[in-house]
Amino acid sequence: MTSKTRFLSIPYVVWMAIFVVVPIIMVVVYAFTAHDGSFTVDNFRGMTDYISVFGRSFYLALIATVLCIILGYPLALVLSREGPRLQRVFVMLIMLPMWMNFLLRTYAWMSILEDTGLLNALLTKLGLPPIKIINTSGAVVLGMVYNYLPFMVLPIYSVVSKLDRRLVEAAEDLGANPFMVFLKLIFPLSLPGVLSGITMVFVPSVSTFAISQLLGGSKNLLLGDLIEMQFLGSAYNPHLGSAIALVMMIIVVICMYVMNKFGEGEETAVVL
Amino acid sequence: MMRKRRSTVISRIFLAVIFIFLYAPIFVLITFSFNSSKSRTQWAGFTLDWYAELFNDASIMNAFSTTLLVSLLAAAIATVFGTVTALGFYCLRKRWRSPLMAVNNIPLTNADIVTGVSLCLLFVFFGSRLKFNLGFGTLLVAHITFNVPYVLLSVMPKLYQLDRSLIDAAQDLGCTPARAFLKVTVPELMPGIINGAIIAFTMSIDDFVISYFTAGSTVSTLSMTIYAMTRRRVTPKINAISSLLFGAVLVLLIIINVREIRQEEAKKRAEAKLRQGAMQK
Numbered sequence: 001m002t003s004k005t006r007f008l009s010i011p012y013v014v015w016m017a018i019f020v021v022v023p024i025i026m027v028v029v030y031a032f033t034a035h036d037g038s039f040t041v042d043n044f045r046g047m048t049d050y051i052s053v054f055g056r057s058f059y060l061a062l063i064a065t066v067l068c069i070i071l072g073y074p075l076a077l078v079l080s081r082e083g084p085r086l087q088r089v090f091v092m093l094i095m096l097p098m099w100m101n102f103l104l105r106t107y108a109w110m111s112i113l114e115d116t117g118l119l120n121a122l123l124t125k126l127g128l129p130p131i132k133i134i135n136t137s138g139a140v141v142l143g144m145v146y147n148y149l150p151f152m153v154l155p156i157y158s159v160v161s162k163l164d165r166r167l168v169e170a171a172e173d174l175g176a177n178p179f180m181v182f183l184k185l186i187f188p189l190s191l192p193g194v195l196s197g198i199t200m201v202f203v204p205s206v207s208t209f210a211i212s213q214l215l216g217g218s219k220n221l222l223l224g225d226l227i228e229m230q231f232l233g234s235a236y237n238p239h240l241g242s243a244i245a246l247v248m249m250i251i252v253v254i255c256m257y258v259m260n261k262f263g264e265g266e267e268t269a270v271v272l
Numbered sequence: 273m274m275r276k277r278r279s280t281v282i283s284r285i286f287l288a289v290i291f292i293f294l295y296a297p298i299f300v301l302i303t304f305s306f307n308s309s310k311s312r313t314q315w316a317g318f319t320l321d322w323y324a325e326l327f328n329d330a331s332i333m334n335a336f337s338t339t340l341l342v343s344l345l346a347a348a349i350a351t352v353f354g355t356v357t358a359l360g361f362y363c364l365r366k367r368w369r370s371p372l373m374a375v376n377n378i379p380l381t382n383a384d385i386v387t388g389v390s391l392c393l394l395f396v397f398f399g400s401r402l403k404f405n406l407g408f409g410t411l412l413v414a415h416i417t418f419n420v421p422y423v424l425l426s427v428m429p430k431l432y433q434l435d436r437s438l439i440d441a442a443q444d445l446g447c448t449p450a451r452a453f454l455k456v457t458v459p460e461l462m463p464g465i466i467n468g469a470i471i472a473f474t475m476s477i478d479d480f481v482i483s484y485f486t487a488g489s490t491v492s493t494l495s496m497t498i499y500a501m502t503r504r505r506v507t508p509k510i511n512a513i514s515s516l517l518f519g520a521v522l523v524l525l526i527i528i529n530v531r532e533i534r535q536e537e538a539k540k541r542a543e544a545k546l547r548q549g550a551m552q553k
Contacts, residue, residue: 005360005363006363006364008356009360009361010360012354012360019414020417023393024378026390026393027393071290074286075286078286078287088533089529090287092525096521100517101494102478103498104510105297106297107502107506118313149290149294207386209385210480210502224385231392231485249382
């Protein structure tokens with residue numbers, strides 16, 4: 001490898017400039033201009049109508065992320081304690097659903113959760129009262145947890161399964177009970193996995209539009225729906241859409257920055 | 273002892289509940305691909321009609337071939353592009369490499385909808401000036417753009433693990449730099465390259481949001497067709513094609529896993545034999 005090899009990076013640098021940097025600059029420019037191209041901040045002022053949508057999106061995404069940790073963390077721990085062959089099978093089983101189109105899987109949840117759907121049919125058979133869940137924010141959270149749970153489990157699992165067993169034994173020899181072992185040893189060491197899991201669940205949850213449209217009905221509009229409507233939907237206005245996307249992006253970046261500071265700036269994010 | 277057994281039982285129940293949660297919709301999907309009525313919730317009897325009709329449905333078959341074509345092309349181009357770039361980045365000074373890697377990570381950390389929307393603005397803006405329409409070309413460019421970062425991230429670590437003295441040795445033994453590259457560097461990087469290609473292909477075939485904003489109205493991927501249908505009514509034919517794809521992936525994964533397990537066992541047996549041989553001596 002000679003020093004000339006470094007010129008191989010030029011094509012991709014140009015590519016990134018055109019297809020990554022310029023598009024983001026365009027979002028910023030669109031957010032600050034009106035239809036005739038003049039500078040304006042009206043797009044941001046007009047956003048105050050949508051504060052409730054911002055609130056709902058971040059609130060539901062937060063609940064979904066917390067639920068993913070509550071379900072995903074123990075799952076990753078349980079997996080890492082199985083034998084090697086079972087571990088392999090279970091990890092495969094967690095990844096396998098991702099190979100079926102997520103829209104279809106979410107659509108299948110519609111069939112399950114509908115008022116006259118399969119879940120209520122089952123409940124009636126068991127003599128229980130039917131539940132109303134479709135078109136509620138609960139159904140949207142369920143859809144988020146369902147779709148993004150693997151993104152929480154896999155990074156945590158990949159950290160926990162590489163954990164040195166001798167450390168645990170050492171802690172036990174020194175008199176730590178299982179709870180202390182978890183609190184003082186396993187949890188701090190698994191934090192990088194949890195942090196990248198949080199990012200991988202929160203970002204798609206807060207910006208989704210398909211899940212909320214399928215499971216949330218018309219009442220549970222999320223940021224993703226709002227942006228989609230401004231670009232390809234009924235309320236065509238890419239300037240307002242860009243402004244919403246920009247604000248969402250900035251809030252997400254700030255959240256992630258604060259969280260990573262909180263996690264002592266772990267730079268070794270786990271990439272699948 | 274008692275407590276240990278109880279905790280195993282609890283963890284098994286927990287696993288079972290999670291897997292029921294993960295697989296319930298898939299079970300419903302596959303079951304209703306054999307349903308003889310169009311209903312999504314009422315079982316009317318077994319049929320294979322949807323599988324037969326599937327191959328006569330032009331819009332589904334078109335969407336399927338578009339998805340396959342764009343995924344294969346984007347993954348192949350991104351793999352070559354990403355590997356070449358990784359070599360270039362590796363030889364850059366850190367001062368240059370760090371900011372470039374940060375830009376490379378933007379499509380990975382950004383929400384899909386932001387990537388999609390920003391590319392949509394770019395394509396529409398320049399499309400009206402340079403006279404091109406959104407279509408297969410813009411779709412492919414978008415897919416390459418979000419695929420290259422994955423390839424780069426899986427090849428770069430392999431480059432850092434590379435033993436530079438191996439290349440020097442090859443050249444000392446008379447290899448031209450190009451030949452040393454092909455015979456030493458490429459095989460060493462291969463696991464990273466293959467891994468990157470697989471991730472890229474998976475991401476492409478799975479993508480909905482970015483395709484939705486960049487494909488325009490003339491071409492449609494399978495995800496986009498499914499999305500359009502969920503707004504109205506999903507035909508069981510879509511259940512059928514998804515079940516087929518799911519079955520194909522399942523078979524592929526089983527084959528790969530069985531092969532890996534067999535290879536490991538063969539290795540273990542060989543090692544055991546060696547140890548036995550050493551003991552007898």
